[in-house]
Amino acid sequence: MLQHFSYKPMFAGGSLPGWTFSFFYQNERFTGDYKPDGTIVWTGGTPSDEENVKKMIHELMTFHVYE
Template identity: 55%
Template sequence: MIQHFQFQSMYENKKLPGWTFSFYYQGTKYNGSYHKNGTIEWKDGQPPPSDEETIKKQIHELMLFHVYE
């Protein structure tokens, strides 16, 4: 389960799509970018391959809830 999820706009003009995010998963911090087409680009490390799809789904849900309300 993702914990302490945070995101912010990549751009000064907050109306432009593109966000950076960070969260903790199983005690490890992960950072990445969420692009307007839903692509996730990992910055510092990558979640375990066995959990990556589940984590991506959770990130998509969180972004839809927080950004596209």
Template identity: 60%
Template sequence: MLQHFSFKPLFENKQIPGWSISFFFKQTRYTGVYEADGMIKWVGEVPDDEETVKKMIHELMLFHVYD
């Protein structure tokens, strides 16, 4: 489970998609960039269970950003 998930727009013009994301997973902090097409570019360390983490992030972004 992701903890302390947060996101913020990369650009002041909120019409331009792209978000900075950060969260904790298994007591490790991860950061990345979530792009409009759903691609995630990790900044630093990549989670061991990357595919599972990506699914959780997509669900959260769909709920918070695209709803």
């Protein structure tokens, strides 16, 4: 489970090309960029079970950004 998930637009005004995000997972902090096409680019380390974490991020971003 992701904890303390937060995101913000990459640029002021909320215009594309995407969002930056951060969260804690298994007591480790992770950061990355979420592109409009759903691509995730990690700006720090990569979680050990990356595919599972990506699914959780996609769900959160869909709920918070696109709803």
